[in-house]
Structure formats: C-alpha cells, structure tokens
Amino acid sequence: MTTIYNFSAGPAVLPKEVLQQAAAEMLDWHGSGMSVMEMSHRGAEFMSIMDAAQKDLRDLLAVPANYQILFLQGGGLGENAIVPMNLMGKRPEATIDFIHTGSWSGKSIKEAQKYGKVHVAASAAASGFTTIPPRAEWNLTPDAAYVHICTNETIDGVEFQFAPEIAADTNGAPLVVDMSSHILSRQIDVSKYDVIFGGAQKNIGPAGLTIAIVREDLLGHSLPVCPSAFDWKIIADNGSMYNTPPTYAIYIAGLVFQWLKRQGGVAAMEQKNIAKAKLLYDYLDSTDFYENRVEKNSRSRMNVPFFLKDESLNTVFLAEAKANGLLQLKGHKSVGGMRASIYNAMPMEGVQALVSFMQEFARQHS
Ligand code: PMP
Numbered sequence: 001m002t003t004i005y006n007f008s009a010g011p012a013v014l015p016k017e018v019l020q021q022a023a024a025e026m027l028d029w030h031g032s033g034m035s036v037m038e039m040s041h042r043g044a045e046f047m048s049i050m051d052a053a054q055k056d057l058r059d060l061l062a063v064p065a066n067y068q069i070l071f072l073q074g075g076g077l078g079e080n081a082i083v084p085m086n087l088m089g090k091r092p093e094a095t096i097d098f099i100h101t102g103s104w105s106g107k108s109i110k111e112a113q114k115y116g117k118v119h120v121a122a123s124a125a126a127s128g129f130t131t132i133p134p135r136a137e138w139n140l141t142p143d144a145a146y147v148h149i150c151t152n153e154t155i156d157g158v159e160f161q162f163a164p165e166i167a168a169d170t171n172g173a174p175l176v177v178d179m180s181s182h183i184l185s186r187q188i189d190v191s192k193y194d195v196i197f198g199g200a201q202k203n204i205g206p207a208g209l210t211i212a213i214v215r216e217d218l219l220g221h222s223l224p225v226c227p228s229a230f231d232w233k234i235i236a237d238n239g240s241m242y243n244t245p246p247t248y249a250i251y252i253a254g255l256v257f258q259w260l261k262r263q264g265g266v267a268a269m270e271q272k273n274i275a276k277a278k279l280l281y282d283y284l285d286s287t288d289f290y291e292n293r294v295e296k297n298s299r300s301r302m303n304v305p306f307f308l309k310d311e312s313l314n315t316v317f318l319a320e321a322k323a324n325g326l327l328q329l330k331g332h333k334s335v336g337g338m339r340a341s342i343y344n345a346m347p348m349e350g351v352q353a354l355v356s357f358m359q360e361f362a363r364q365h366s
Contacts, residue, residue, distance in 0.1 A: 002325035005350035009154050009303060009332070009341040010181065010202040018255040018345075036251040041244050049247075050240070053254030060257060060266055061183075063190050063213055070212040070232060071240040071250055076180040076199040078230075079210060080108045083176055083195065084115035085226035087146050087218065094145035097121040097173065099138060101160075102129040102153030103334060104178060109148075115223065116145060129156040132298040135169055146174040146194070152182035152300055154202070155332040157292070157339065159300035165192050174218060182302045183211070184260060185344055186270045194218060203302070203343045205253035208246040260344065269344050276342050276351045277301040283355045289362035307337035313365055314338075324357050 006013040029036050032045050039046040054069050063069060074082060084096060096116050098109045100123035112118050121140045122133035140147065147170040151160040159182060166175050174194035181202045190196065194215045201207035212232065219233040228234050229243050263269055281299060284292045284306055292299070292306045308317055317338070321329050331337040342351055 003349075003353070004325045004327060005346065005353055006327045007340045007342070007346070007350075007354070008328035009339060010199070011207050012202050012341055012343050013345045014205065014252070015256065015259045015345045018252065018259050021255055022252060037248045039247065041241060041247050046247055049251050049254055050245070053250055053257060054240075056254065056257035056261060057211070060260055061188065061190055061213070066216050067190060068214050068216055068219065068232070068236040069240075070214060070235045071245050072210040072212055072230070072235060073208065073246055074210055074230065075207070076104065076178060076197070076210070077107060077111070079178070079197045079212065080111035081115065082212075082226075082230045082232075083146075083148070083197065084112045084223075085230065086214075086222045086232045087174065087176070087195075088116050089221045089223045089226075091145060092116065092223065094143065095119045095141045097138075097140050097144040097147045097170075099123075099133060099147070099149045100125060101132055101150055101158055102156035103332075104153055104155065104180070105148070105150040108150065108178065112148070119144070121147070124158070127295070128293075129153065129158060130293050130298065131295045132158055132160050135162070135164065138169075140171055140173070142171060144170070144173040146170075146176050148176045148178070150178040150180075152179065152302055154181040154300075154303050154341075155305075155335055155339075157294050157300045157303045157305040158298045159302070161297055163189060163192055166194065174215075181341075181343075182300070184266055184269065185273050185302055187266050200249060200253055202341070203345075205256050206249045209249035209253055256345075272348065273301045273342070273344065276346065276348055277304070279348075279351050279355060280304050280340060280342065283358065287358075287362060289366060290358060302343055303339060303341050305331055305335055305337060305339045307331075310365075311337070316365075317361060320361060321354075321357060324353075326354055326357055329354075 096112050096118050098120050100120050119141050122138045124131045176195040180198035183198045184203050196213040200209040222231050290306050329338045331339040
C-alpha cells in the first residue's frame, strides 16, 4: 500500500503514534469507562489531562513562571480581536504598530482597526511578501500600545529568522506574536515576547484549541467591551476553565506534547525541521522545473510555496502527487502554485518522498 504523506497547511498532519493512542483510548480513557469527549471538564480525570498538557507545554517552551499559559477558543483570527480587546483598556487612544509580512498579519491589521489606531511600521508588500523587513527599517511609533508581528506567514511562506527583543526592538512596547504555524518548531526565548498566540491546528493538535502565552502584568488591561469568555485575566484566574474548554482538542494537544518530549523536545525537533526544509529548498534551487520565490533568508521552514515553471501542468502534478500518496499540495488560492507544509509531525521520509516524486515528474515532463 502507498504510504500517505499529508502536506496540508492546517488542519494538518498529526503524529501517527498520537492518533493510535487516541484511537486505543477512544472508548475508555485509562479505565475510567468514558471517552475523553464524555468527561466533565471539572472532573478529576479531565483536570489531570488539562494540568499535564499545560505543564508539558510550559516545559517544552521553558515558559517562565511570570507567564500564564491560556487555553482558549476562537482560533488565530479570533485572537486578532481578542488581543486588542485585552491590551487597549489602559490607553485606548494609543497606537498599535504592525509589521505587515503577508496574509495573516494583513488580516490582523484589518481587525485591530476596529479596536484602536493602527500604524503599519513596516511592510513587505513591495516585494510581494517574499521578504521580512529588517528591523532597521521598522518605523515604530514612540510609546505604542504594542507591536504585532506574525513570525511565520503560513500562506506566503516567509518566516522571521531573528528573535526581536522587547526592549531593543520595540522601544519598550509589548511585543505580540502570532506563532500559529511555527510554534514548537524551533527554540524561542519566551521572555523576549509579551504575548504569544496561535491556533493549534498546525503544529499542535486539532482545530478548536487556541493557545495564548501572556506575561502576567499584561492581564487586567481589557477594554470594557471585551467578552468575559475572552478576557485573559478571567481565563487565567479560572485556570482556562471559565467556560467549557475544547476538551478533546486539549487532550490531543497533550498527547502531542508528550510525543514531542519523547522526540527530544523542541531543540531536537528544530534540527529535524532544518534538515527537512534544507532537503526541499535545495532541490527547488537546483532545478529550473520548479521555483520558490521567497528571499533565501526569509524562507519558512514550515510552509514551502513553490511553482511549476509551466503552470499548465499544475492539475496533472496534483493528480499524480495524490496517486503517489502525497496529499494536499495545492497552494493557497491567493498565491497559487503549490505549497508543502512540513510541520513537526511530517517525517523526513515524507519530504524525501515528495522530492523523489518531484524529480520524477520533472524528468517525465521536461
Ligand atoms: N495566523 C496564522 C499564521 C495562520 O496560519 C492562521 C490559519 N491558517 C491564522 C492566523 C488563522 O487561524 P484560524 O483559522 O484558527 O482563525
């Protein structure tokens, strides 16, 4: 049987071991007689799942004690509203600075305009979102409410390769980062950021869970309009149990965190991700049949958009890829072409299979 490799940008591939464990525990979790989906979120069984998931995530990212890990709902786009609603209460007149690096930071800009004054401090629009504007070109507002960046643009395939530092890089303004599509794929120093958020459905688990890591002194700054269920302070004070959390998604995320620990944690995963990305980009750079248009030092290790030079072959490429077990390679409609998302759960063998297929396809169609 053909081995299947799933290159979806999200919801995305999960570790097979995790899915097997979830299947084995589906009807009866640890002798409780219940599926995790059937448990009260306030019962001892689910509380133990929740506590372990939060602790394991804290370990994996070495989250300092003065940061809260919040398990929320609403997705990455929900956070685009939830972030300004939570940070603008003390100074509603302050300006929010954005670095516009692609589709997702673009959506964040639009949403934030409903809640405050917005300034685009740097934009990669002129390059067609194929670059990350260097820090020296950011035109930040003095005393901004906060600075928002998206460190991996899932659609455009660009990723920050430098870690902005709070004091030096944002003139003291809190730094808010959308890490939806590369959280846990590379080592980060959480203390250099003030708010980190992301939807789970790429590198963590199923859709429905949204993670926010918030420095504690930023809690309690919400606008009066902020719904209680999205108020970080209320969520934090209630251990992410103010209302019913997405219990099954949290359970699967917890299994992924345990799997990541067994793999050697984020540092080991980063090395694997570097090797996978190198294999694919090296091939793309070696051939005239395909191309990746992102500037080399802004390329994403997670999302690799590429184009066939002869776009009339796109349909047959996708059909043959699928027949070879290589799924969901179609690029986002706003960019076109192809996109291979190679998150943590994509093994090296999957990238090798993709590159072999691409070589063979190029040989047959040149
Ligand atoms: N930010 C980034 C970087 C994303 O990749 C996505 C989803 N593709 C979002 C935000 C939006 O997330 P959601 O669909 O969970 O609202």
